[in-house]
Amino acid sequence: MAKSYDRLEGKPHLTEEWVGKAYTFVCIMFLVITISSMVYFVASKGLSTFLVNGVNVGDLLTGLKWNPEADIPLFGALPFIFGSFSTSILAAIIAAPLGFCAAVFMVEIAPKFGRKYMQPVIELLAGIPSVVYGFVGLSVIVPFFRDTFPGQGIGIAAGAVVLAVMILPTITTIATDALAALPAGLKEGSYALGSTRYQTISRIVLPTTLPAQMTGIVLGIARAFGEALAVQMVIGNAPHIPHSLFESTSTLTSAITLSMGNTSMGSVHNNALWSLALILMLMTFVFVFIIRMLERRSKL
């Protein structure tokens, strides 16, 4: 007994270690509890639409009519799901080439100027609050589309442009990191074989960094998918699948933020909104899963 007491006394770092372990464990437990209780909360609220209010899951996922305040309420969320996917994927289609080319410029073409001045400027975009994006979209992009194209100006196109600017920093930063991490030998080998700079970038750099680029794009889509405020301001919020890119439509997030505050907890309408949140959360899980898979591939 005495011996072990001596040993403890002699090595205070053991207690220190124990305290450190306990503290970090409490921290991780706090995170785990927060995340799991949020998942539980959204799931229990979202599922009660089907379990308590008796709405058919298939009707919600494939129905085209959303009219929760009518005498016979209808909960067809397909227009929202369609709106969310079309705006965020279109945003990625706009932002991905821009982000990749900006990264190529910053890493390959003008590294000094690019990394010193351009990167902070692009990262600055990530710090602008989304309400500012929304307001700029509403005041600049929507009137421009209204005057240039037939239609209302408001709609998927305006939402996608606003989102493209918002996710540009994510895509650019990840693309830049991927390009910078590329082993120099690969490029030097390509140059040694007589390739031009264009050939090296298009045949060597782009294919080898593709998985990392994809990670950036999926992260961007995930961010765009979850963005609510900026999209809500420019998309028009009609719960219908639009006939054109310039017609009012709605996304999952905008439907939730538009009505959540005005419905009382426990009502069918409120529960249906939680179901939309549940769909949104499940989609986020899918995105995280895809990113994980891509990361594993890019390591090989």
Add this chain to the structure above:
Amino acid sequence: MKKWLILSLTLMLALTLAACGNNNNNTAGNASNGGASGSPSESPSESASELSGSILATGSTAIQKLVEQAAQKFMDKHSGVSIQVQGGGSGTGLTQVSEGQADIGNSDPFAEEKLDAAKAAELVDHQVAVVAMAAVVNPDVTVDNLTKQQLIDIFTGKVTNWKDVGGADARIQIINRPASSGTRATFEKFALGQKTEDLQGSIQEDSSGTVKKLVSETPGAIGYLALSYLDDKVKPVKYEGVEATEDNVATGAYPIWAYEHMYTKGEPTGAVKAFLDYMLSDEVQHADVVELGYIPTGKMQVKRDAQGNLTK
């Protein structure tokens, strides 16, 4: 030193967690107490004789500014009272006051329209102001009077061109509020007399500010706004030949108006009662209420109940 830092951090975290747990218990306790006895959820330290305590008013964003202004003035007079005013929407306000999380629930619609009958019966209504609305159109639209039937046709999509209601040949663009909005409920109930769906191509916007912006910019647009939002950027149209003015609302000639409610759970006492009395006093009714574009309830020559029946 390091060790103590870590220890104290741990302690702090533990305390925070414990506090969270306590809070939850309190809320649950309050809610169940309120449900059982139907008594208002005041802070227990409050006594009726002197004004002190904290009041939480939450709900409708439409009267948030009015309540905030009045609360500021009230707190300047009674330093012992602190009033917190939060938005969140009428539904949130009613839910929270009904569950005892808030002392006052601000709402545009009557509680009977949002909550079930048993819960709504526990709440006491305090009508603090009247808000009137007008259909507004883009200034380029030549129409300046619409009948009830014409409005119904427009908002149900039967009429899609201004030439069908006496205007120029231009497409009608509906700029609406979301289906759950209190403003929309009022407009549908008293201007259209029926509920409408969100039509294909219609625009739903969250705030009156955005509605006004879009109506003023979009060719052929029609929407509706509270009178306080009207200026020369949008053009109000007459309803059945009656202009949307304060006097027409007060006499009952113009029907598109609603009360702004502040609900309490059971009869208010103490600081909450004093604040609600203050809201209804001339000092607020003839100053802040008018200043923010509402109509004082005292000016109304007609009254309306939750079913929408008018009495003189």
